[in-house]
Amino acid sequence: MKTGNIFQKIFRRQIMIPLAAFLLLAIFNLVADPSFYKITLGYNSAGNPVLSGYLITILDYGSELAILAIGMTLVTAASGGQDISVGAAIAISGSMLLRCLCGADTRSENLNMPIICAFLISMVVASLFGAFNGVLVAYFKIQPMVATLILFTAGRSIAAWINNNELPIVNDQSFAIYGGFIPGIPIPMPFFIAVIVMIITWLILKFTNLGLYVQSVGINEKSSRLNGLNPELLKVLTFVLLGVCVSVAALIKTSRLMTINYSVIAKDIEMDAILAVALGGNALSGGKFNIPASILGAYVIQFLTTTLYKFNVSSDALSAYKAVVVILLVVFSSESVRGWIGGLFKKTVAVKAGKEAKS
Numbered sequence: 001m002k003t004g005n006i007f008q009k010i011f012r013r014q015i016m017i018p019l020a021a022f023l024l025l026a027i028f029n030l031v032a033d034p035s036f037y038k039i040t041l042g043y044n045s046a047g048n049p050v051l052s053g054y055l056i057t058i059l060d061y062g063s064e065l066a067i068l069a070i071g072m073t074l075v076t077a078a079s080g081g082q083d084i085s086v087g088a089a090i091a092i093s094g095s096m097l098l099r100c101l102c103g104a105d106t107r108s109e110n111l112n113m114p115i116i117c118a119f120l121i122s123m124v125v126a127s128l129f130g131a132f133n134g135v136l137v138a139y140f141k142i143q144p145m146v147a148t149l150i151l152f153t154a155g156r157s158i159a160a161w162i163n164n165n166e167l168p169i170v171n172d173q174s175f176a177i178y179g180g181f182i183p184g185i186p187i188p189m190p191f192f193i194a195v196i197v198m199i200i201t202w203l204i205l206k207f208t209n210l211g212l213y214v215q216s217v218g219i220n221e222k223s224s225r226l227n228g229l230n231p232e233l234l235k236v237l238t239f240v241l242l243g244v245c246v247s248v249a250a251l252i253k254t255s256r257l258m259t260i261n262y263s264v265i266a267k268d269i270e271m272d273a274i275l276a277v278a279l280g281g282n283a284l285s286g287g288k289f290n291i292p293a294s295i296l297g298a299y300v301i302q303f304l305t306t307t308l309y310k311f312n313v314s315s316d317a318l319s320a321y322k323a324v325v326v327i328l329l330v331v332f333s334s335e336s337v338r339g340w341i342g343g344l345f346k347k348t349v350a351v352k353a354g355k356e357a358k359s
Contacts, residue, residue: 017281018296021325025303029310036310041186046173051186054306059187062302063194064249068269069276069298070201071242073289076277077218078238079137080286081144086246086270088155089129093250094260095159097122098168101175106168115175123247129155130243134236152270160262169259179255190252197248201291211289214238218286268319272301275322 029036039053068086075083100118102108112118129151136147182189205211216224217231224231249269254260278284279300280293301322308321 015281015290015293015296018279018293018300021279021300022296022303025300025307029307033310036307044181046183048181048183049186050181054310056188058299058302058306059191061190061306062299063188063190064252065269065272065276065302066194066295066298067197067245067248067252068242068273069280069294070197070291071238071245072270072273073277073280073282073291073294074214074238075144075242076274076282076284077286077289078214078235079144080218080284081137082270082274082277082284083130083133083148083239083242084145084270084274085129085133085148085151085155086242086273087266087268088152088159089126089243089246090250090253090266090269091156091159091260091262092129092162093122093126093247094254094265095162095262096125097247097250097254098170098260099162101170101172102168106163106166107171109171111170111172111175115178119247119251122250123244126247126250127240127243130239130241130246131236134239137239138232138235156262159260163260167259167261170254171258175255176258177255179252179257193248193252197245198295205291210237215288219288271319271322272305273298275325276301279325 036054039051039055042050042052044050072083072086075081097118100113100121101111101115103112133144133148133151136142136150137144140147177183177189178193180189181187182192213224213229213234216227216229217234221231249266253265257265274284276298277294279297280290280295282289282294304322304325305318308318309315313321
């Protein structure tokens with residue numbers, strides 16, 4: 001195979017976009033401040049070893065975003081739209097989780113029920129709200145962003161209502177593990193949770209036809225129906241799966257703080273999740289998808305966020321910087337631009353080969 005054709009094929013791959021963004025950020029930080037890559041081993045208040053540093057922060061907070069990116073990728077592929085209620089859904093799921101753990105006493109010293117039971121209840125609640133969004137999109141034919149705007153608007157009020165507008169606090173330190181560290185293991189627990197979610201997702205897509213069906217619905221809904229699929233049911237299912245991812249992210253979020261702030265928790269995280277999907281080279285209009293690319297995109301988004309904080313960029317200005325990233329993504333993720341870049345390499349190689357042949 002000719003070198004030019006190889007470059008053209010490489011630049012047409014979805015994974016190249018997040019990889020290129022990752023390399024650019026890595027090189028920028030290496031030049032601007034090499035200490036960005038410094039990792040130190042210390043001890044937390046409980047005397048357990050923990051790793052710290054900017055790279056650990058990326059691994060830690062990027063993991064919860066990666067979990068959300070998995071669900072958002074499936075929703076985007078099936079519906080050709082995005083769910084903007086993810087942050088509010090995390091508030092609802094997290095509020096229900098704490099309600100189950102604390103019961104009526106928001107300052108209880110003891111857990112009201114096992115953490116796994118409380119988590120499963122919060123997962124069911126998040127899945128039901130996901131199904132609600134899915135029904136609006138699939139059966140009532142409402143554009144996804146408009147349909148999820150309902151929960152985006154009302155979700156945080158629902159979360160506050162679940163706990164009577166009080167802020168429950170979990171005092172049992174066993175709950176802190178899910179957003180912190182396993183005793184004796186210095187790597188953040190959210191990373192391991194994300195790996196488990198990734199493995200489960202891989203197994204589902206590997207041993208079922210879900211991925212193929214979702215792509216079929218996203219590419220051509222009418223054609224998929226003629227082939228015996230139920231597009232409406234598949235769309236609802238993807239929203240339910242996103243709800244499951246939301247409940248996992250809510251577990252991590254509430255575990256970090258041992259409480260919840262309804263108006264602040266997971267604020268604007270849906271934008272980062274959507275950006276991770278776009279950065280992964282997935283078409284936001286639906287169809288073919290690449291979950292590994294979305295996961296990498298999530299860590300790149302956290303890489304960007306951590307870099308901006310490292311250089312003292314105000315949190316209010318983060319959206320402006322990410323808007324620039326979105327514009328670049330829209331341009332470079334288009335098939336024509338990627339084909340043009342690959343063709344440019346092909347021409348360069350051809351010219352070089354022609355000069356060598358003459359000499």
